Amino acid sequence: MSTTSWPEARRIASGSAIPLPLTRVPLAQAHGMVLGESLSALVDLPPFATSAMDGWAVAGPGPWKITGQVLAGQQPTRIGDGEAVEIATGARVPSGAEAVLRRERGFVDEHDRLHVGDGEDTPGPAAVPPARQRMYGSPPGTVATRTPRGSELGLPIGTDIRPQGQESRRGETLLSAGTRITPAVLGLAAAAGYDDLPVHERPRVTLLVIGDELAESGLPDGSRVRDALGPMFTAWLDALGVETTVARVADDAGQLLAAVASSPADLVITTGGTARGPVDHVHGVLAELGAGLLVDGVAVRPGHPMLLAQHGGTRHHRRFVAGLPGNPLAAVAGFVTLVRPLLRRLSGLDGPVGALGAASHFLPLGDAVRTHPTDTRLVPVSFADACAVPLRFTGPAMLRGLALADGLAVVPPGGGVVALGAGQRVEVLAV
Ligand SMILES: Nc1nc2c(c(=O)[nH]1)N[C@H]1C(S)=C(S)[C@@H](COP(=O)(O)OP(=O)(O)OC[C@H]3O[C@@H](n4cnc5c(N)ncnc54)[C@H](O)[C@@H]3O)O[C@H]1N2
Ligand code: MOO
Numbered sequence: 001m002s003t004t005s006w007p008e009a010r011r012i013a014s015g016s017a018i019p020l021p022l023t024r025v026p027l028a029q030a031h032g033m034v035l036g037e038s039l040s041a042l043v044d045l046p047p048f049a050t051s052a053m054d055g056w057a058v059a060g061p062g063p064w065k066i067t068g069q070v071l072a073g074q075q076p077t078r079i080g081d082g083e084a085v086e087i088a089t090g091a092r093v094p095s096g097a098e099a100v101l102r103r104e105r106g107f108v109d110e111h112d113r114l115h116v117g118d119g120e121d122t123p124g125p126a127a128v129p130p131a132r133q134r135m136y137g138s139p140p141g142t143v144a145t146r147t148p149r150g151s152e153l154g155l156p157i158g159t160d161i162r163p164q165g166q167e168s169r170r171g172e173t174l175l176s177a178g179t180r181i182t183p184a185v186l187g188l189a190a191a192a193g194y195d196d197l198p199v200h201e202r203p204r205v206t207l208l209v210i211g212d213e214l215a216e217s218g219l220p221d222g223s224r225v226r227d228a229l230g231p232m233f234t235a236w237l238d239a240l241g242v243e244t245t246v247a248r249v250a251d252d253a254g255q256l257l258a259a260v261a262s263s264p265a266d267l268v269i270t271t272g273g274t275a276r277g278p279v280d281h282v283h284g285v286l287a288e289l290g291a292g293l294l295v296d297g298v299a300v301r302p303g304h305p306m307l308l309a310q311h312g313g314t315r316h317h318r319r320f321v322a323g324l325p326g327n328p329l330a331a332v333a334g335f336v337t338l339v340r341p342l343l344r345r346l347s348g349l350d351g352p353v354g355a356l357g358a359a360s361h362f363l364p365l366g367d368a369v370r371t372h373p374t375d376t377r378l379v380p381v382s383f384a385d386a387c388a389v390p391l392r393f394t395g396p397a398m399l400r401g402l403a404l405a406d407g408l409a410v411v412p413p414g415g416g417v418v419a420l421g422a423g424q425r426v427e428v429l430a431v
Helices: 006-016 130-135 183-191 229-239 253-262 282-289 328-347
Strands: 022-026 055-058 064-070 083-087 099-102 106-108 113-116 173-175 196-200 204-210 243-249 267-271 292-296 298-301 307-310 320-324 360-364 376-384 387-390 407-411 425-430
Touching: 006 292, 006 298, 006 307, 006 328, 055 064, 173 183, 204 229, 204 253, 229 243, 229 267, 229 328, 243 253, 253 267, 253 282, 267 328, 282 307, 282 320, 298 328, 320 328, 328 376, 328 407, 360 387, 387 407
Parallel strands: 064 083, 204 243, 204 267, 267 320, 298 376
Antiparallel strands: 022 196, 055 083, 055 099, 064 113, 106 113, 292 307, 307 320, 360 425, 376 387, 376 407, 407 425
């Protein structure tokens, strides 16, 4: 199989996956998953008119007689013209009330009567600045500009009341299918009345870290190096909302074969062993499993030995193996090129095609970058002054530059051109 261009490899990874089936999970388990159906409000938001401020709910023109108190969570009773109740932020506004006078804009006289003002200066009509009246908008169907009646000195109707349905009407679509469930989405879903959510199943990944030379803890010694990829990809996969199992595998074909064959995961990721060295077993094991190679080598630097294969599974539930090269930055190149686009599609994310891997930015380069004649380069960059500035320490075996990076700049093959100049716009992949 011949080497695949980098853009094509990214497309193949995304295009080969089918979104996982739908299920329902409680809110507490949904973080990082992806909505399988659009989310509509189960109630009006807010579900009833609430006070936006601590103060008094008032009816009719003032001064007002204070008849009681309503706190958040309580059911108020109706008030009539000339009456007021003390009210807390978020409490249900009693029927009959037309506005809320916030505490700092009113005072109660010695006869328990409520007035606009601070009790010292004569209050003016500017007590409620007109700008406030426009801040929240009105719910559909209400008349925003009734003649102000609820005032003794300019307290317009609706002041500091959050009308029922101001944010959303019941049944209104809040979020579309394919949206990632962030903490904010969980909060909105709870506010809108949900206990569980329709989601795509969470992709399951087995991460197989291959290499006899790898130590899991302690200082690297004369012949062993620390496993950098296990900790890095475990965290990264977690951030992608994936359920990950990690296993260490020796440079042994039998062990690798058993580990891949026994994995129940949607995607097995291997690190190392992709080249043609004496103990590089990934290709041999995939051949023995009868796996179909979708990508076998990509025209990208670093990371060109990366591969993607399909094995087992069914027509509706495909299973994949992504082989990432052992050199750490090359493994990251494989992750952003093959693994992330594949997982996004499996998860049910409905991103634009330009964001196959994750949200990408397009930025001008802050400095010239050398091109490769035939291969795409992925270059760690930091963002400064709205430019992507290439970093140092970005050899295939290094992570020092990447650890400072805001993204990976995609530098297309140069052909006859040896460098991309400062100011040229490039795609930058999130890292
Ligand atoms: N004759 C050739 N040799 C190599 C070629 C080539 O085209 N011809 N390609 C080179 C490139 S490019 C890469 S990348 C590597 C890919 O090698 P493998 O995927 O087989 O990886 P290993 O040989 O197992 O390891 C390479 C390197 O990476 C270190 N490594 C591996 N796993 C980890 C880990 N979890 N944490 C930290 N470091 C890791 C490993 O110790 C090696 O130093 O092949 C080149 N060779
Ligand atoms: O994939 Mo290798 O050098 O390109 O690290």
